[in-house]
Amino acid sequence: MNLVALKARFVNNRYSKARRFRKKFIEHNKYIPNFENPKTYNEKINYRKRYPLNPLFSRCACKIEAKEYVAELISKDVVIENLFVGMSITPEKLNEIVREHGNCVLKANHNSGRIYMLSDRDELSRFSEVCYEVSKQLQVDFGKLADEAWYSDISPRLLVEKKLTPSDEDGSLRDYKFHVFKQNDGSMKVLLHIDFGRGVNHSRSYFDEDLNWLPFAVEFPSLITKIQKPKNYDFMLQIAKKLADPFSYVRVDLYNIDGEIFFGEMTFAPGSGISRFSTYIYDYWMGGLWQRDPRY
Known part of the structure:
Protein backbone atom coordinates (compact mmCIF):
# COMPACT_ATOMS: atom_id res chain seq x y z
CA MET A 1 0.00 0.00 0.00
CA ASN A 2 1.52 3.37 -1.03
CA LEU A 3 1.78 6.48 1.12
CA VAL A 4 -1.21 8.22 -0.44
CA ALA A 5 -3.42 5.19 0.16
CA LEU A 6 -2.21 4.90 3.76
CA LYS A 7 -2.97 8.57 4.39
CA ALA A 8 -6.44 8.21 2.87
CA ARG A 9 -7.13 5.17 5.02
CA PHE A 10 -6.01 7.04 8.14
CA VAL A 11 -8.26 10.01 7.32
CA ASN A 12 -11.22 7.72 6.62
CA ASN A 13 -10.71 5.87 9.91
CA ARG A 14 -10.59 9.13 11.87
CA TYR A 15 -13.67 10.40 10.07
CA SER A 16 -15.55 7.18 10.80
CA LYS A 17 -14.55 7.34 14.46
CA ALA A 18 -15.66 10.97 14.72
CA ARG A 19 -18.96 10.14 13.02
CA ARG A 20 -19.59 7.24 15.43
CA PHE A 21 -18.84 9.48 18.40
CA ARG A 22 -21.19 12.18 17.11
CA LYS A 23 -23.94 9.59 16.70
CA LYS A 24 -23.30 8.30 20.23
CA PHE A 25 -23.34 11.86 21.58
CA ILE A 26 -26.74 12.62 20.01
CA GLU A 27 -28.24 9.35 21.30
CA HIS A 28 -26.84 9.88 24.80
CA ASN A 29 -27.27 13.63 25.24
CA LYS A 30 -30.37 14.19 23.09
CA TYR A 31 -29.15 17.20 21.14
CA ILE A 32 -27.06 17.89 18.04
CA PRO A 33 -23.65 19.23 19.10
CA ASN A 34 -21.57 21.95 17.51
CA PHE A 35 -17.99 21.00 18.32
CA GLU A 36 -16.48 23.80 16.23
CA ASN A 37 -18.46 26.64 17.83
CA PRO A 38 -19.00 25.22 21.32
CA LYS A 39 -21.51 26.68 23.78
CA THR A 40 -22.35 23.85 26.17
CA TYR A 41 -20.02 22.26 28.70
CA ASN A 42 -19.86 19.00 26.74
CA GLU A 43 -19.20 20.81 23.47
CA LYS A 44 -16.31 22.70 25.07
CA ILE A 45 -14.84 19.48 26.44
CA ASN A 46 -14.87 18.09 22.90
CA TYR A 47 -13.34 21.27 21.49
CA ARG A 48 -10.50 20.89 24.01
CA LYS A 49 -10.07 17.23 23.00
CA ARG A 50 -9.73 18.25 19.37
CA TYR A 51 -7.40 21.22 19.82
CA PRO A 52 -5.45 20.94 23.12
CA LEU A 53 -2.75 23.59 23.50
CA ASN A 54 -1.82 23.77 27.18
CA PRO A 55 1.53 21.96 27.71
CA LYS A 63 -0.61 10.30 38.13
CA ILE A 64 3.10 10.40 38.97
CA GLU A 65 4.17 13.81 37.66
CA ALA A 66 0.99 15.46 38.97
CA LYS A 67 2.04 14.53 42.51
CA ASP A 77 1.82 17.08 52.89
CA VAL A 78 -1.23 16.86 50.60
CA VAL A 79 0.34 14.25 48.32
CA ILE A 80 -0.26 10.52 48.85
CA GLU A 81 3.19 8.93 49.03
CA ASN A 82 4.24 6.55 46.29
CA LEU A 83 5.56 3.25 47.64
CA PHE A 84 6.72 2.05 44.22
CA VAL A 85 7.09 3.49 40.71
CA GLY A 86 8.31 1.53 37.72
CA MET A 87 7.73 0.02 34.30
CA SER A 88 6.72 -3.33 35.81
CA ILE A 89 6.34 -5.10 39.12
CA THR A 90 6.43 -8.74 40.17
CA PRO A 91 3.79 -10.38 42.35
CA GLU A 92 6.52 -11.06 44.91
CA LYS A 93 7.51 -7.38 45.10
CA LEU A 94 3.88 -6.31 45.35
CA ASN A 95 3.33 -8.84 48.13
CA GLU A 96 6.37 -7.47 49.96
CA ILE A 97 5.09 -3.88 49.73
CA VAL A 98 1.61 -4.80 50.97
CA ARG A 99 2.97 -6.87 53.87
CA GLU A 100 5.16 -3.94 54.94
CA HIS A 101 2.73 -1.03 54.42
CA GLY A 102 -0.73 -2.57 54.70
CA ASN A 103 -3.59 -1.80 52.30
CA CYS A 104 -2.35 -0.30 49.02
CA VAL A 105 -3.55 0.82 45.59
CA LEU A 106 -1.98 -0.25 42.29
CA LYS A 107 -2.66 1.81 39.16
CA ALA A 108 -1.28 2.92 35.82
CA ASN A 109 -0.17 6.54 35.53
CA HIS A 110 -1.26 7.30 31.95
CA ASN A 111 -5.01 6.65 31.82
CA SER A 112 -8.28 6.73 33.71
CA GLY A 113 -8.46 2.96 33.81
CA ARG A 114 -9.19 0.48 36.55
CA ILE A 115 -7.30 0.71 39.84
CA TYR A 116 -6.62 -2.25 42.12
CA MET A 117 -7.23 -2.23 45.88
CA LEU A 118 -4.85 -4.59 47.67
CA SER A 119 -4.94 -5.99 51.19
CA ASP A 120 -2.48 -7.94 53.32
CA ARG A 121 -5.16 -10.66 53.36
CA ASP A 122 -4.75 -11.18 49.59
CA GLU A 123 -3.09 -14.35 48.32
CA LEU A 124 -0.10 -14.33 45.95
CA SER A 125 -2.43 -15.47 43.16
CA ARG A 126 -4.34 -12.18 43.54
CA PHE A 127 -1.10 -10.20 43.18
CA SER A 128 -0.22 -12.21 40.06
CA GLU A 129 -3.61 -11.38 38.58
CA VAL A 130 -3.40 -7.62 39.16
CA CYS A 131 0.22 -7.43 37.97
CA TYR A 132 -0.88 -9.03 34.71
CA GLU A 133 -3.92 -6.76 34.36
CA VAL A 134 -2.04 -3.51 35.00
CA SER A 135 0.77 -4.56 32.64
CA LYS A 136 -1.86 -4.87 29.89
CA GLN A 137 -2.97 -1.30 30.60
CA LEU A 138 0.59 -0.09 29.99
CA GLN A 139 0.41 -1.44 26.42
CA VAL A 140 -2.57 0.75 25.51
CA ASP A 141 -2.23 4.29 24.16
CA PHE A 142 -5.07 5.76 26.20
CA GLY A 143 -4.75 9.12 24.42
CA LYS A 144 -5.74 7.52 21.12
CA LEU A 145 -8.37 5.33 22.73
CA ALA A 146 -10.15 8.27 24.41
CA ASP A 147 -9.19 10.96 21.87
CA GLU A 148 -7.50 12.89 24.70
CA ALA A 149 -4.11 13.52 23.12
CA TRP A 150 -2.33 14.71 26.26
CA TYR A 151 -2.38 11.15 27.64
CA SER A 152 -0.35 9.96 24.64
CA ASP A 153 2.54 12.18 25.79
CA ILE A 154 2.79 10.37 29.14
CA SER A 155 5.38 7.59 29.45
CA PRO A 156 3.38 4.60 30.76
CA ARG A 157 4.42 3.44 34.23
CA LEU A 158 2.72 1.93 37.22
CA LEU A 159 2.64 3.07 40.81
CA VAL A 160 1.73 1.69 44.19
CA GLU A 161 0.47 4.08 46.85
CA LYS A 162 -0.83 3.74 50.38
CA LYS A 163 -4.61 3.30 50.51
CA LEU A 164 -6.34 6.09 52.40
CA THR A 165 -8.50 5.02 55.35
Missing part, protein backbone atom coordinates in the same frame (compact mmCIF):
# COMPACT_ATOMS: atom_id res chain seq x y z
CA LEU A 56 0.60 21.32 31.35
CA PHE A 57 -2.23 18.95 30.39
CA SER A 58 0.13 15.97 30.06
CA ARG A 59 2.15 16.67 33.18
CA CYS A 60 -0.89 17.20 35.36
CA ALA A 61 -2.81 14.24 33.92
CA CYS A 62 0.07 11.89 34.74
CA GLU A 68 5.42 16.17 41.98
CA TYR A 69 3.72 19.25 40.57
CA VAL A 70 1.31 19.50 43.51
CA ALA A 71 4.12 18.99 46.04
CA GLU A 72 6.01 21.91 44.45
CA LEU A 73 3.00 24.20 44.11
CA ILE A 74 1.06 23.36 47.29
CA SER A 75 2.86 21.05 49.74
CA LYS A 76 4.12 17.48 49.88
CA PRO A 166 -12.00 6.54 55.16
CA SER A 167 -13.56 8.36 58.08
CA ASP A 168 -17.19 8.30 56.83
CA GLU A 169 -19.66 6.31 58.89
CA ASP A 170 -20.53 4.15 55.88
CA GLY A 171 -16.89 3.26 55.39
CA SER A 172 -16.56 5.02 52.04
CA LEU A 173 -13.84 7.47 51.07
CA ARG A 174 -15.49 10.72 50.06
CA ASP A 175 -14.05 12.26 46.92
CA TYR A 176 -14.61 16.02 46.50
CA LYS A 177 -14.53 16.98 42.83
CA PHE A 178 -14.05 20.71 42.28
CA HIS A 179 -14.93 22.02 38.82
CA VAL A 180 -12.95 25.26 38.53
CA PHE A 181 -13.63 27.75 35.72
CA LYS A 182 -11.25 30.68 35.33
CA GLN A 183 -13.23 33.81 34.50
CA ASN A 184 -12.23 36.55 32.09
CA ASP A 185 -11.46 38.87 35.02
CA GLY A 186 -9.08 36.29 36.56
CA SER A 187 -11.44 35.17 39.31
CA MET A 188 -12.51 31.54 39.75
CA LYS A 189 -16.01 30.08 39.56
CA VAL A 190 -16.21 26.81 41.48
CA LEU A 191 -18.75 23.99 41.46
CA LEU A 192 -18.39 20.92 43.64
CA HIS A 193 -19.74 17.49 42.89
CA ILE A 194 -19.79 14.51 45.24
CA ASP A 195 -20.67 10.90 44.47
CA PHE A 196 -22.59 8.98 47.11
CA GLY A 197 -23.19 5.25 47.46
CA ARG A 198 -20.89 4.09 44.68
CA GLY A 199 -21.81 0.58 43.63
CA VAL A 200 -25.13 0.61 45.50
CA ASN A 201 -27.75 3.32 44.90
CA HIS A 202 -25.16 5.57 43.27
CA SER A 203 -26.14 9.23 43.32
CA ARG A 204 -24.30 12.45 42.47
CA SER A 205 -24.99 15.93 43.77
CA TYR A 206 -23.70 19.31 42.64
CA PHE A 207 -23.16 22.30 44.92
CA ASP A 208 -21.92 25.84 44.49
CA GLU A 209 -18.81 27.13 46.28
CA ASP A 210 -20.88 27.89 49.39
CA LEU A 211 -22.29 24.34 49.40
CA ASN A 212 -25.75 25.31 48.21
CA TRP A 213 -27.34 22.44 46.29
CA LEU A 214 -27.76 22.89 42.54
CA PRO A 215 -30.97 21.42 41.06
CA PHE A 216 -29.65 19.25 38.25
CA ALA A 217 -28.15 15.81 37.77
CA VAL A 218 -25.34 14.42 35.61
CA GLU A 219 -25.39 10.70 34.75
CA PHE A 220 -26.76 9.73 38.19
CA PRO A 221 -29.74 11.02 40.17
CA SER A 222 -29.18 13.90 42.58
CA LEU A 223 -30.62 12.71 45.90
CA ILE A 224 -28.50 14.42 48.58
CA THR A 225 -29.35 18.11 48.81
CA LYS A 226 -27.51 19.10 51.99
CA ILE A 227 -24.04 18.33 53.31
CA GLN A 228 -22.09 19.54 56.30
CA LYS A 229 -19.17 21.81 55.59
CA PRO A 230 -16.11 19.56 55.92
CA LYS A 231 -13.19 20.48 58.14
CA ASN A 232 -10.66 22.69 56.36
CA TYR A 233 -13.04 23.23 53.45
CA ASP A 234 -11.58 26.70 52.82
CA PHE A 235 -8.14 25.14 52.44
CA MET A 236 -9.59 22.69 49.90
CA LEU A 237 -10.95 25.63 47.92
CA GLN A 238 -7.56 27.34 48.04
CA ILE A 239 -5.84 24.22 46.72
CA ALA A 240 -8.37 23.73 43.92
CA LYS A 241 -8.15 27.36 42.80
CA LYS A 242 -4.35 27.47 42.90
CA LEU A 243 -4.01 24.27 40.90
CA ALA A 244 -6.60 25.53 38.42
CA ASP A 245 -4.90 28.86 37.78
CA PRO A 246 -2.99 27.85 34.57
CA PHE A 247 -6.15 26.46 32.96
CA SER A 248 -9.40 27.82 31.57
CA TYR A 249 -11.10 24.87 33.27
CA VAL A 250 -10.06 21.79 35.22
CA ARG A 251 -11.62 19.38 37.66
CA VAL A 252 -9.53 18.99 40.81
CA ASP A 253 -10.25 15.95 42.98
CA LEU A 254 -9.41 16.07 46.67
CA TYR A 255 -9.94 13.80 49.66
CA ASN A 256 -10.74 15.02 53.16
CA ILE A 257 -10.16 12.63 56.05
CA ASP A 258 -11.25 14.36 59.24
CA GLY A 259 -9.75 17.64 58.03
CA GLU A 260 -6.58 16.17 56.52
CA ILE A 261 -6.52 17.00 52.81
CA PHE A 262 -5.06 14.80 50.09
CA PHE A 263 -4.72 15.41 46.36
CA GLY A 264 -6.46 12.90 44.09
CA GLU A 265 -6.06 13.96 40.48
CA MET A 266 -6.67 16.65 37.88
CA THR A 267 -9.00 15.87 34.97
CA PHE A 268 -9.21 17.94 31.80
CA ALA A 269 -12.03 16.17 29.95
CA PRO A 270 -14.46 14.78 32.54
CA GLY A 271 -16.82 12.22 31.07
CA SER A 272 -14.82 12.55 27.84
CA GLY A 273 -17.31 15.21 26.73
CA ILE A 274 -20.40 13.01 26.71
CA SER A 275 -21.80 13.46 30.24
CA ARG A 276 -25.59 13.35 30.22
CA PHE A 277 -27.26 16.24 32.05
CA SER A 278 -30.80 15.99 33.40
CA THR A 279 -31.69 18.97 31.20
CA TYR A 280 -29.89 20.65 28.32
CA ILE A 281 -30.15 24.04 30.01
CA TYR A 282 -27.61 23.08 32.70
CA ASP A 283 -25.17 21.71 30.14
CA TYR A 284 -25.49 25.12 28.48
CA TRP A 285 -25.27 26.92 31.84
CA MET A 286 -22.02 25.17 32.78
CA GLY A 287 -20.70 25.96 29.33
CA GLY A 288 -21.37 29.62 30.10
CA LEU A 289 -19.20 29.40 33.21
CA TRP A 290 -16.34 28.31 30.95
CA GLN A 291 -15.44 31.78 29.69
CA ARG A 292 -11.86 31.34 28.50
CA ASP A 293 -10.46 29.41 25.54
CA PRO A 294 -11.15 25.68 26.09
CA ARG A 295 -7.91 24.77 24.31
CA TYR A 296 -6.07 25.95 27.40
